[in-house]
Amino acid sequence: MFVRFFAFKALDMLRPLALLATRLYLGWFLIVGVWDNITSPARMTEFETFLRGLNCPSPELAAPLSVWVQLVIGVVLIPGIFTRLAGLLLAANFAVAVFLFMGAGFNEREIFEPAILIFVGALLATHGAGPISADKLLLRD
Numbered sequence: 001m002f003v004r005f006f007a008f009k010a011l012d013m014l015r016p017l018a019l020l021a022t023r024l025y026l027g028w029f030l031i032v033g034v035w036d037n038i039t040s041p042a043r044m045t046e047f048e049t050f051l052r053g054l055n056c057p058s059p060e061l062a063a064p065l066s067v068w069v070q071l072v073i074g075v076v077l078i079p080g081i082f083t084r085l086a087g088l089l090l091a092a093n094f095a096v097a098v099f100l101f102m103g104a105g106f107n108e109r110e111i112f113e114p115a116i117l118i119f120v121g122a123l124l125a126t127h128g129a130g131p132i133s134a135d136k137l138l139l140r141d
Contacts, residue, residue, distance in 0.1 A: 015130065016130045017132070019129060019132070019133075020080075020130060022120070023078065023080055023129060023133070024077075024078060026074070026120060027078035028074065028078070030071065030073055031075065034067045034071050035071075037067040038067060038068075044063060047063045048063040051063050051066075053104075054104045055104070066093055066096075069089055069093050072086075073089055073090050079134040080130070080134050081133070083124050083129035083135050083141070084124065084125050084126075084135075084141070086121075086124065087125030087126070088125045090118075090124065091117075091118045091119075092121075093121075094115070094121065095118050097114040098111050098114050098118065101114065128141045
């Protein structure tokens with residue numbers, strides 16, 4: 001009885017809401033985080049310069065690619081469509097960021113944000129969007 005109490009099985013009914021809240025917040029976070037790069041050529045150039053400072057190969061291609069991938073991921077996460085693919089892209093995009101940051105000497109605290117997004121991406125890729133999603137309605141995922 002004691003062990004079952006601490007299994008917190010009652011929390012299982014909140015899983016759909018937890019996935020929904022995660023998708024909504026993360027989608028919004030990604031969109032807001034890149035919107036200035038999309039709407040301002042100067043900000044995109046600033047990001048390209050930042051990547052160049054990290055010794056990123058082809059920063060003139062990598063900057064817009066990363067920004068647009070993040071925007072698309074954010075847009076599809078909100079309704080929860082193609083969530084597994086979005087999770088894979090999220091993990092891959094931020095794995096590159098972590099690799100670049102580590103190569104530039106960033107410490108564990110400084111890479112936390114991109115690193116945690118690798119794991120959130122992996123969770124979305126392996127678990128999907130959940131029952132409150134377009135994936136569930138359209139793809140029966």
